[in-house]
Each structure stands twice: as structure tokens, then as C-alpha cells.
Amino acid sequence: MRSDSAAKIRNLDLFAGMHDDAFDTLVHGSFLQRFPQGVTLVRESDPADFLYVVVDGLVEMYAGTGARETTLDIVAPVGVFILAAVLNDEICLQSARTLEPSNILMIPAARIRQAMQSDAAFARATVIELAASYRRTIKDLKDQKLRTGAERLANWLLRTETEQGGQGSVEIRVEKRILASRLGMTPENLSRAFSALKAYGVKVRGSRISILDPASLTGFAKPNTLIDTPEKKTALRSN
Amino acid sequence: MRSDSAAKIRNLDLFAGMHDDAFDTLVHGSFLQRFPQGVTLVRESDPADFLYVVVDGLVEMYAGTGARETTLDIVAPVGVFILAAVLNDEICLQSARTLEPSNILMIPAARIRQAMQSDAAFARATVIELAASYRRTIKDLKDQKLRTGAERLANWLLRTETEQGGQGSVEIRVEKRILASRLGMTPENLSRAFSALKAYGVKVRGSRISILDPASLTGFAKPNTLIDTPEKKTALRSN
DNA sequence: CGCCGTCTTGAAAGTAGTCAATATATGTGG
DNA sequence: CCACATATATTGACTACTTTCAAGACGGCG
Numbered sequence: 001m002r003s004d005s006a007a008k009i010r011n012l013d014l015f016a017g018m019h020d021d022a023f024d025t026l027v028h029g030s031f032l033q034r035f036p037q038g039v040t041l042v043r044e045s046d047p048a049d050f051l052y053v054v055v056d057g058l059v060e061m062y063a064g065t066g067a068r069e070t071t072l073d074i075v076a077p078v079g080v081f082i083l084a085a086v087l088n089d090e091i092c093l094q095s096a097r098t099l100e101p102s103n104i105l106m107i108p109a110a111r112i113r114q115a116m117q118s119d120a121a122f123a124r125a126t127v128i129e130l131a132a133s134y135r136r137t138i139k140d141l142k143d144q145k146l147r148t149g150a151e152r153l154a155n156w157l158l159r160t161e162t163e164q165g166g167q168g169s170v171e172i173r174v175e176k177r178i179l180a181s182r183l184g185m186t187p188e189n190l191s192r193a194f195s196a197l198k199a200y201g202v203k204v205r206g207s208r209i210s211i212l213d214p215a216s217l218t219g220f221a222k223p224n225t226l227i228d229t230p231e232k233k234t235a236l237r238s239n
Numbered sequence: 240m241r242s243d244s245a246a247k248i249r250n251l252d253l254f255a256g257m258h259d260d261a262f263d264t265l266v267h268g269s270f271l272q273r274f275p276q277g278v279t280l281v282r283e284s285d286p287a288d289f290l291y292v293v294v295d296g297l298v299e300m301y302a303g304t305g306a307r308e309t310t311l312d313i314v315a316p317v318g319v320f321i322l323a324a325v326l327n328d329e330i331c332l333q334s335a336r337t338l339e340p341s342n343i344l345m346i347p348a349a350r351i352r353q354a355m356q357s358d359a360a361f362a363r364a365t366v367i368e369l370a371a372s373y374r375r376t377i378k379d380l381k382d383q384k385l386r387t388g389a390e391r392l393a394n395w396l397l398r399t400e401t402e403q404g405g406q407g408s409v410e411i412r413v414e415k416r417i418l419a420s421r422l423g424m425t426p427e428n429l430s431r432a433f434s435a436l437k438a439y440g441v442k443v444r445g446s447r448i449s450i451l452d453p454a455s456l457t458g459f460a461k462p463n464t465l466i467d468t469p470e471k472k473t474a475l476r477s478n
Numbered sequence: 479c480g481c482c483g484t485c486t487t488g489a490a491a492g493t494a495g496t497c498a499a500t501a502t503a504t505g506t507g508g
Numbered sequence: 509c510c511a512c513a514t515a516t517a518t519t520g521a522c523t524a525c526t527t528t529c530a531a532g533a534c535g536g537c538g
Contacts, residue, residue, distance in 0.1 A: 044465055063381050065463045070384040072377065084370035093377050093465050116363060123362045124355060130366060131323035134373040138311065138332050141380050142302050145309040145423050148493065176517065184384050186495060191518050206503090224304045226283055226332050387525065415485065425527060430486050445535090 005032060005055050008078050009105060012053070014129050017121035026115055030107040035098050042096040048085035050106040054078065057102020060178060061094045071181035072140075074099070074174060083130065086112050099174055132231040139227045146227075149185040150193040154221035156183060157202065159228050161211055168214070172207040244271060244294050247317050248344060251292070253368050256360035265354055269346040274337050281335040287324035289345040293317065296341020299417060300333045310420035311379075313338070313413060322369065325351050338413055371470040378466045385466075388424040389432040393460035395422060396441065398467050400450055407453070411446040 006027070009015060015023055032055065035041065041052060044063050052059075054075050061073040061081060072094055075081050085092045086109040098104075115122045143152055156179075160170045172179055180190035194204050200220045201213025211217055245266070248254060254262055271294065274280065280291060283302050291298075293314050300312040300320060311333055314320050324331045325348040337343075354361045382391055395418075399409045411418055419429035433443050439459045440452025450456055 063385075063465065065381075065385050065466070066461060068385045070381070072380065072384075084373045087366055087370045088374070088471070090374070090471075091465075093374060093381070116366065120359055120362065123359065123366065126366055127326055127355065127362065127369060130369045130373060131326045134323045134369060134376060135327070135329070135332060137373060137376045137380060141311065141376060141383065142304075142309070142332070144380065144383050145311075146302075146304050146307045150493090175515095187517070188496085188519085189494060192494090195518090222305060226302065226330075227304070232327070232329075389525090426485070427487085427528080428526060431526090434486090 005103065005105070008055060009053055012078055012080070014080060014125050015122070017125050018115070018119050019121070022115055022119040022122065026107055026111050029111050030105055032103060032105045035102050035104055037098055037101055040095060040097045041104065042082060042092050042094070044093060044095045045091050048082050048090065048092050049109050051083060051086045051109060051112050052081050052096065053105040053107070054081070055103040055105055057104070058099040058174070059096050059102060059104075060099050060174075061096055062181070063094045069181070070184065071178055074178070074182060080129070083126070083133070087116065087126065087130070089113070099178070135231055142227050144184050149183065149189055150196045151221060152183045152185075153190065153193045154197060154200070154202075154217055155223050155228050157197075157209060157211060158214075158218060158221055158223055159230075161214075163230075168211055170209040170211070172209065176207075244342065244344075247294060248292055251317055251319070253319060253364050254361070256364050257354070257358050258360070261354055261358040261361065265346055265350050268350050269344055271342060271344045274341050274343055276337055276340050279334060279336045280343065281321060281331050281333070283331050283334045285331050287321050287329065287331050288348050290322060290325045290348060290351050291320050291335065292344040292346070293320070294342040294344055296343070297338040297413070298335050298341060298343075299338050299413075300335055301420070302333045308420070309423065310417055313417070313421060319368070322365070322372070326355070326365065326369070328352070338417070374470055381466050383423050388422065388428050389435045390460060391422045391424075392429065392432045393436060393439070393441075393456055394462050394467050396436075396448060396450060397453075397457060397460055397462055398469070400453075402469075407450055409448040409450070411448065415446075 009027070010023065015026070018026075035057075041059065042048075054077050056077050059075040059079075059081065060071055061075060062069060062071045064070065073081075075096075081096060082092050082094070084090075089109070116126060117123075143155070147155070157170055161168070164170060174182075176190055177187040180187045183190065185193070194202065194209075197217065197220070200216045201211060202217060203210040203212060248266070249262065254265070257265075274296075280298065281287075293316050295316050298314040298318075298320065299310055300314060301308060301310045303309065312320075314335075320335060321331050321333070323329075328348070355365060356362075382394070386394070396409055400407065403409060413421075415429055416426040419426045422429065424432070433441065433448075436456065436459070439455045440450060441456060442449040442451060
């Protein structure tokens with residue numbers, strides 16, 4: 001593993017408090033591997049044999065039933081996924097595929113569970129990260145149950161604008177059909193939602209969205225602290 | 240605290256592995272209190288000062304934005320709620336109110352966090368319970384994003400029939416408007432969903448639902464293992 | 479009994495999904 | 509560099525699903 005990658009991972013909240021030897025044990029059994037775009041890393045109902053860390057790239061978490069399919073999360077560096085399944089030695093509830101060429105660290109599940117036993121700091125960090133991921137999912141559920149598609153989009157735009165530095169515009173980093181799925185709607189419906197937001201000063205040019213009248217958009221979106229405020233810890237996704 | 244209540248709590252997966260003295264410390268600072276029906280125990284955006292254990296009764300977890308409101312979970316004995324908020328010392332994302340007269344154990348949040356530090360078995364149990372709760376919420380999110388209202392109801396009926404002993408019928412233990420909210424629909428829509436399920440052998444008489452043709456209902460519901468299978472550990476809810 | 483809240487049913491409107499056609503990108507090979 | 513093939517994005521028409529509003533039915537309780 002290259003040392004900058006190692007440093008990245010070491011600094012993850014999840015691993016930062018670990019003893020050096022426990023961390024070394026974890027990393028020794030692991031693989032850092034490069035995957036091209038569009039590779040399925042995990043399939044739902046697979047046993048969780050590895051904990052995955054997105055070191056570089058972008059990974060989509062998704063799930064389906066027969067015909068329908070939905071995107072549950074998009075994991076950016078440095079993020080973790082299928083932590084919950086690993087900890088409880090259960091099958092995965094979500095599939096994962098790369099949206100870009102990605103560097104992925106794969107840590108054997110058994111080593112993670114072992115580190116939980118042997119390293120108290122790791123156990124505590126895991127609790128904190130797990131709780132944060134859990135709270136993010138509850139927020140997603142509230143977003144889904146309490147808002148219309150256009151409202152979800154409007155609030156996503158406001159959150160993402162802040163996250164991207166508050167420049168009054170948002171760059172969509174994934175295909176719009178994936179954003180649509182993440183927001184719980186069809187691509188057609190996302191297009192229409194963007195059209196509807198024109199009235200509140202939202203202008204679309206390809207993947208670049210301009211927010212010309214933030215006050216107006218906020219008035220429509222009615223953002224809610226208990227849905228739209230990011231959790232303190234951000235470097236984790238799991239299932 | 241009465242000794243049967245104490246035993247109940249002691250046997251919760253969350254506390255079962257703890258050392259006796261750590262458990263005693265936890266319980267000593269706690270209150271076991273009886274609340275009438277309809278009492279709000281926690282309001283969303285409150286700081287999480289206590290971990291709550293439902294010893295007897297029934298508690299609704301709900302949340303809202305301005306006008307709209309939705310039920311996120313219904314916690315039965317012996318279940319825990321707002322664990323995630325307690326662990327991360329964050330504000331609650333959900334409100335809680337009693338649906339029945341209930342016995343509730345309130346454990347000061349500081350003691351829980353302290354027990355996390357001092358008792359490794361408790362830390363591990365917390366991870367397992369938290370992961371299970373997290374996975375349940377992901378299942379809820381999938382249920383919500385991938386299914387129509389009638390499908391959610393059909394699958395809920397099949398799951399609940401099994402849970403209640405497989406007698407070919409289901410007893411709804413809460414008001415239908417609360418079930419409707421839990422399933423992500425209006426009361427009117429729940430009524431219509433029940434009507435739609437008549438065609439698959441579902442008969443409604445008050446709160447008693449008969450499943451006359453399980454095969455037919457299953458055919459409509461298309462249950463999915465990755466949504467409808469209960470997590471191994473069940474004695475926990477948190478936020 | 480009679481009041482009150484819940485539950486059900488109906489009609490209308492709003493919201494979202496499907497299907498089809500067109501437009502816009504993206505990428506490939508000539 | 510262009511033409512083409514392919515995939516994504518948008519738009520329109522239609523259908524399906526869901527909510528809202530309103531009225532009536534049912535049921536529990538003083």
C-alpha cells in the first residue's frame with residue numbers, strides 16, 4: 001500500500017484511536033485494489049466477508065426487488081461500507097458498484113470483529129461511527145416519508161451547495177439518473193422537479209446547477225435541522 | 240424497582256454480558272417510572288439526556304416537519320430507544336410518546352457513555368444492537384422506496400402473522416391511523432389498501448385481520464428476504 | 479342514549495411512474 | 509474531424525398511486 005493511502009486510512013475516525021499494532025494487524029490482512037468503473041464489489045445477500053474502504057473514487061450502494069431498484073447511498077473517499085453487516089456477521093442488505101475507477105481497501109471481516117474484541121478504542125469508535133450512519137439513514141427515511149420529490153431535490157441542492165463551498169452553484173458529480181434514484185424518484189421526474197424549481201431561481205446547465213435566488217429556494221424547500229444537518233462524523237457508510 | 244422488571248432488563252441483549260457491578264452502577268442512577276397513555280417522553284431536537292427502556296406498554300417514535308408527521312417506529316417491551324443519540328451525545332431525531340400506559344426505565348445518558356468506556360462487554364453488545372437497529376432502518380427505507388402502499392401493507396401482514404404465531408390472522412395492536420403512518424400512508428389510503436387486498440383473501444373485522452389465502456397474498460406481496468426477514472436481535476430501537 | 483373520535487367511502491386534485499419520441503452527450507472508428 | 513452508434517436527458521401524453529377534503533358509518537364511553 002502506498003504511504004499516502006495508509007495515512008488516509010489511519011486518519012479515518014474509525015481507526016484514528018487504535019493502537020499501532022492493532023491497526024497493523026488489520027491492514028496486513030487487507031488488499032488495496034484498483035477497480036475500473038462499473039464493477040460490482042458486493043452483491044446484496046452476499047455474506048459480508050470484507051469491510052470496504054473507499055480510498056479514491058466513488059461507490060454506489062443500491063438494492064432492488066425483482067423489477068425495481070433504488071440507490072441508497074453514494075460513498076465518497078474516505079468512506080466505509082457494509083460495516084453493520086460485517087460487525088454482526090450477516091448478509092449484505094445492499095449491493096455496491098463503482099461509479100468511477102476506484103481504489104478500494106478490503107479488510108477481512110474476521111479481522112474487524114477481532115479488532116472489536118481486542119482494541120477498546122476501536123470498539124468505541126465503531127459505536128460512534130455506526131450511530132452516526134444510523135442517524136443519517138433515519139434522516140433519509142424522514143426525507144422520504146415527509147417530502148415530495150421536488151422538496152427532496154430542493155433540500156439536496158441547498159445541502160450540496162453548502163458542502164461544495166457555498167459558491168451559489170452545485171456540481172452534480174454523478175449521472176442524473178443516479179441522483180434521481182438516490183432521491184427516490186425516476187429520471188423523468190427529476191427533470192420535471194428541476195423544471196418546477198426554475199420558479200425559485202434554479203438554473204440547470206448540464207451537471208452545473210445555479211442557485212440564483214437562495215432565499216426563494218429556501219422558502220420552497222423549508223429545510224429542517226433534523227433532516228438536513230450533516231452528522232458530525234462523515235467518513236463512514238455501512239449496512 | 241421490582242425484581243421481575245430488573246430481571247427483564249438484565250436479560251436484554253444489551254445488558255446481559257455486563258459485569259454485575261457495571262450493571263448496578265447503571266441501574267442505580269436510573270428511574271423506573273409509570274406513564275399514562277399519550278405522554279410525550281422525548282421531543283425531537285431535545286438533547287438525549289436518558290436512554291429509555293420500554294419495560295411494559297408501547298411507545299411510538301415519530302417525527303415531523305411543520306405540517307406533516309410520520310411514525311418511524313413502534314417500540315414494544317423489552318425495547319430501547321434513542322440509543323444512537325445517547326451514544327453520540329446528540330439531539331434526538333425522533334419524538335416518543337406512549338400509546339398505552341407504560342413502564343419506562345430511564346437511564347442517564349452519562350452513565351451509558353461511561354459504561355461504554357468501562358465495560359468492554361457492554362461496548363460490544365452496543366455495537367451489535369446498534370448495527371441491528373441500523374439494518375432494520377435500511378430495510379424500512381427499502382420498503383418505502385421500492386414498494387407501493389398496498390405492497391407494504393401486504394408484506395407487513397405476512398410478517399406480523401408469523402410474528403404473532405402463524406394462526407392465519409393478525410391482530411392490529413395500535414390504532415389504524417398509527418399503522419398507516421408507520422407504513423408511510425394516510426389512514427384513508429390504508430383503508431383502501433385493505434380493500435384492494437380483499438381480492439387476495441384478506442378479510443378485515445375491526446382490528447382482527449384474517450388471511451384466508453396466504454399463497455395468493457404472498458403472490459401479490461412478493462416478500463423479499465432482504466426487507467422482510469427480522470434481524471436476529473430484536474430487543475432494541477434507538478435514534 | 480348521545481357525544482366524540484376513529485374508520486370508511488367517495489370525489490377531486492396532486493404527485494409520481496410508465497411509455498414513447500426527441501434531443502443531447504459521449505465515445506468509436508473511419 | 510466527422511459520422512455514426514450508444515447511452516443519457518428531456519419532454520409530452522397517459523396511467524397509476526397517493527393525498528386531500530368532505531360526508532357518513534361505526535364504536536367506545538360518559
